[in-house]
Amino acid sequence: MSRSISGKYTGLLTGIILLTGISILLINLHYLEDYSEQSIHNSQQQLDELMRQQQMSDAELMASTLAENLQEAVYHYDFSGMAELMRGLNNSGKLLYTYIYDQQGNVLHDGTDALTHFGKPVHQLLPSGLGPSLTRQVVKIDKTIHVAHPISSGDATFAALRLGLTYPRAEQQLTKLQQQLASDERKLRSRILVTSLGVIAVLLLITTLLMVQVSRRLLRPIQQLAQRCRLYAAGDNRVSFHLGREDEFGELSDALDHMKQIITESRAEVEKLAYLDPLTHLPNRRMFAEELDSLIQWSERHQHKLAVLFIDLDEFKHVNDLAGHDVGDQLLKMVAERLQSLLKNLGEEIDFPVPESLLLARLGGDEFVMTLPAYKRESDINSIAGQIQNTLEQDFIIDEVRYDVSASVGITLYPEMATNSSELLQQADLAMYAAKYSGRKRFCFYQPELNHQMTHHLQMQQGIREALEQQKLFLCYQPIFNLDTGRIIGAEALLRWRHPDKGLIPPGEFIPVIEKTHLITPVTRWVLDQAAKDMQKIRPMLDQFKLSVNISGGALLEQTVQEKISATVEAFSSPGHRLHLEITETSMMENIDDCSRVLAEWKKAGAAIWIDDFGTGYSSLNYLHSLPIDGLKIDKSFVQAINPGQPSQVIETIITLARSLGLDTISEGIETQQQRQTVLDLGSHFGQGYLLARPMTLDQLLTMLKQEISNASV
């Protein structure tokens, strides 16, 4: 109450009334007191005066009567008569003295039986200032009235009378009256006080009640609006704030209605944001998880099967990198549209329990997930996965540019593999990963073994990531020799990983992991950096040293790697010191247009381009011709297939091809003298292999180079 507006206003008004009431009361009491004091004072004076006059006239009358009565007794010296008359005085006052004295002022009678003062001069007995007056005289001294009165017969005054009188009772009554007046005044004051306080209290009570009522009535619309606000906040969208009033509350209610409309809209927007992917307007991960849960329940109830397909675009990153995010976003929209359209078609065959729009979701990035409830056979899923790949493999044309994208699909099945949504999604993700790992553009069903494989794979990835951070990677160099002279012309940088627990990890185990993951970019950059550093040490030893670095297909199209290579090549680009980049033919062929452009750039920057493991993959001779290649490295499988007495036709063909294209060749994997001799005989003048030199550390390489220099100088 006290914190409410009505409480505050009521309190305020109550306070004002209280203050006003008390102030008026105090002022009234003050003036009443003044008035009473004045009035008591005045009436006291008047009463005093009145009483004085009354007493004086009373005393005079008494004296005159007594004098009249005494006349005879005095004349006859009738002392007892005088005494009797004096004693017989009946008066309201108290007689202090009575003296009868003769013309000489001597006492004739003093009122005593024994006539004690007879003959004495009366003035000796009187209070000072009073004498033996023979005429009428009345004075009041203090509270005593002194009267003198002649005793005469006719015109002759033969004696006089003096009386001293007080009126104690009257004085007492006057005092009592004054006290009574004062007490009446006090009573009046307290009555006024009590009455006024009572009136103020009643007034306050009435005001408070009235204010409470009035403010309740006034504030009722606010309470109604507050109540409706609470209802609305609690989620009741049907609430209307309209009050049907035209006053300020009406204005407020209209404003609230307007606000409600805006809030409702933004709430819908927020809901959409919360549940829908803003780019594709597909359900997001959150909504998908809920939908999947309800589909699982539905499937459980109806004894249906359910498949979850995890779709991840291959190489989407390159689109973003090369064409920018706007194009990437547009492509994702188109992917969504194609998948939706696919689902729509499927909906005509399969009787989905929910709208098709709920069966496809974008989890983020290039990851989509599709749910296929109520499928009949696993082969149906195979078919659908194939359709997904097909529809996504078709070119995307954005701003008249053609983009080539593929998808890897991971599939898991309910209820065979899992019965809850998070597990199903995890399995599908893993299966997708396995598909991607096994070479992309594939689909893969989840199997429990995948767990182990992928765990190993993931551990490996993690290990490499840590090795990169902790400098556990290092480069070994396998020298490349001029087979004619037997002298080192360069070396191939080979990546090595020394695991803190497991020691040296075989390159066959971790290199593929790097190549199939995004680790390829940082690792390639590291290799380039390290090679550049090492080259600083090698360069003084051997002029024209050719350092060779392997560039994986994955890194080939990575823009940051492209730039890094360009920078490194430029740093190398002094006459005679060329950076040789080895690229497998398969990775070149996968993206021939882009590859050609990139290689041309590198070449222009000063790099030499070699095709690694030539002959093992698929390559179009036409493309080979158009690429800016400096040489071919003959795969070691061909070299090691050399048998004594048997013609090495493949090697010969390759060398012939290279020669015809104006390219150099290097033979890899030379392990025997015979192999060395054979390739040399066939016309391949450069080679590498265990026979010539095993891969070695930089220090070993430097030592070897030093030795060769010293041998040469001998």
Added chain:
Amino acid sequence: MFGKCIKLIGLLLLAAPAVADSLVLAQLSDQPKKDYKQLRPMVKYVAEQLHPYGITDGEVMLFSTRQALIEAVRAGQVHWITETPLTAAYLIHEANARPLLTKWKNGQQSYQTLIFSHRDSNVKTINDLSGKRIAFEHPDSFSSYYLPRMILEQAGMQLQLLDSFNAPVETGKVGYRFSRNETNNALWVRAGLVEAGALNDGDWQNSSRVPDDLKSEMRIIYRSKTYPRSLEMVSDSLNEERATALKQTLLNLNNSNQAALLHRYEKSTGFSEPQADLQELLREIYHNSRRWQP
């Protein structure tokens, strides 16, 4: 005279007129109201007692002058008189009344006159009063006028009535003035207005009349013979039988049987037979008194 008496009664007493069988008690009075109250219960009582003698009622008659009383007694309107020896002397000699009993008025069977002077004065005997002044009470007073005057004259002094205190007293005479009451008598002496005063011994002893401290300043210089305090008399209009019955009734009253009644009757305490020399005393009083009448 008769009319005067009736008028007095009619005015003051509202009494029924006397009828033949009413017993009428009379007295001189200058305070009729007081005296009526004092006398009435006694006359009512006695009338009741005398019922066997044909008395049907008792009445009181008061007279302002001695002459009026005398005439009423002569006229037979009054049967019973209670008075001082002086008045009694007149009634006996001029109205044929006869004394019946002595009344112990104020508890006194008899009294005497005292002549006193101020203790400080040179007046130590009545002979010292020659050329001096004396205060008497009232011309009708037996003890305070008649008797002292008689004593002074028998002592060979002449008395002179003074108009004022300033009036000179002739050589060899004693000046006198009437003081109106016993108290004034003593006060005049004390105030030095007169050299001596005369009072009967009953008043002297009564301190309400002569206050003790006043009395102590006085010296008694003469004491007279004793006289009956008050006398009950009957007129000859009361027959012998009724007079005897009256006498007997009064003698029967004493303080043990009718104290209240007696007390109201001028504070008397009883009655007794008159003293033997009463007639002689009264005759002497009567004759001396007549000489002084103006």
